[in-house]
Amino acid sequence: MVELALDKSEPCDDKSCVFSQIKPQIKEKEHSGDKCILVGDGQDNKATLNMTLLYDRDECVVFAAGISYYYTLDTYFEKEMAKQCRVFAFDCTVRDKDRKMEADNVNFSPICIGDPTSNAGNIGQLYMNQAKDEFGFDGNSNEPVFQFKSLLQLSSERHLDRIDLLKFDIEGHEWDFFSSVLPELWKFNEDLLPGQISFELHTKWADPYFVPQDLVKDKGRDEVNELFSQLKNMGYYVISKDINHGDAACCEFVIARLNIKATSTLRQRLFHHGCEFVNN
Template sequence: MVPAIFQRQPRYVWFTALVVLATIFLLALSHSPFRPPFYFSPRTDGELQALIAQSELVYKQLLLQRKDFITKFGPTPDKISMFPRMQEYTVWDFFPAAFNCPHEISRIGRLGEGGKWVCGLSRIQDKQDCVVYSFGISHESSFEAEILSRTKGCKIYGYDFTVDGFGPEITSGVKDRTHFEKWGVAGVDAHGKNDETKMYTLLSLMALNGHKYIDILKMDVEGAEFDALGTVFKEFIDANEPLPFGQLQLEIHTGSKHFEWYLGWWETLERAGLRPFWTEPNLVFLNYLEHVPPELAEYSFLNIRGENDLISSTHRSTRNSMGWEAIRV
């Protein structure tokens, strides 16, 4: 019967066989820790510039909407509450992830706490001098482990003064591509002999490691992100230089911050060239604490200024050739 069916409907038989094989492969893959690399057609510089310029226009429209939103509920920033009762907004509604990553977006690491959304991992999966910084390890390293499994040359530099090393997800097979120090990141250096907890600025760590550029910067440091990043923003904005990293995965902890202050910090982030392309509220901590507002949110940012694998196919400096200026707010 099979030969007869093959003779009458050869395309149907081949298609059915392919579906069966693909199903078997996917089932096997779902039970395996291995994740295959993904290969996407590279975009030209012209295509990237057009996509990013279009996204920038959309984002500038968002800024106008933000001003109207503040006027509606303020009418000035000092009158806006972060998490008001009986109102139609929270602070996160003023800062949506309205920018489009011009490449694939993939979840790296586990679902829930620990994983991050990354733009264009395929752009660096074959890069031999790829550098990843990870601040805030805790006891879970699925993000770092998957970065290592999905790339050929990425090295991860981890820092966390609350633990002694990476989590169990970092196995012996990839450990040689990791570096860990029990240090923290801050807005100022404090790592003298009398400092029990060693704190470094991001730029000090980069100088110590001999790095001028970071491909992926991940930061989950329980509120220290404001000072740690604020120092970097100021230095590079004042020098009119692009930030020294391609993208940022950041958990933001608003805590006791006031809206007017937070708006100013966010606008500094925008002036530095960062654009949010993904966000999700972190609601897990609400499972542990009762009667608290959703003060934590995960954001992923793309750096649209400078030499960057995500915005340039030729790795040349694009700071003065992309056809736009940093947002002025």
């Protein structure tokens, strides 16, 4: 088990310090001619590692979960990476009744990514109360609205052998994802672990109107640190960190899986293209 070098003696009793010990582990060298890191414009388009430096392929595969109608954010990655990305969007709380996503070549499925047998698999009354007709969702119908599937299932059904980027903002359900869905891939099909993951992490001080407290009530700095230690053990490095401007109890992260086969060769390639490892 790889552990991050964290100061456990420093107390943390509120949201101002909950993410303080997690820092980006890769940065772009000064005066580098290559674009090692593609910088977005804040929380919507977060900085990501330039995947063209990592993979010798003609296309990429993007999974976006919990996207509501903000799926267009993923086109940023497609344009900046100069690739023809296949974008698969998932959200069981909305319906693409106007075929907006279909028109933009986004393959949308009204499914949530997660473990259907877990407590977090029950999205709860919060989303039922916030359901709106504009999303094509009828909270009074008998339709089985909240369908959950694992990444293994979704990838297999779409005949995919990799996921280059996984993006999600699922209001506290990310803890269930990291405790069940990701370890399932790690155990049964390591090659399907996403190359990069862009997500928002919510903690126990998050606004309860947006984040069900049952999902985050025990999530403080120790739990945040433990999560990133587990991710480091799976080979993930922090690329970017952006505290939510409206709620400091939430933070946007991008992580990239770099501790994989031929790690030394990969590090050399990244270094050659202007990346350097820090805060390891």
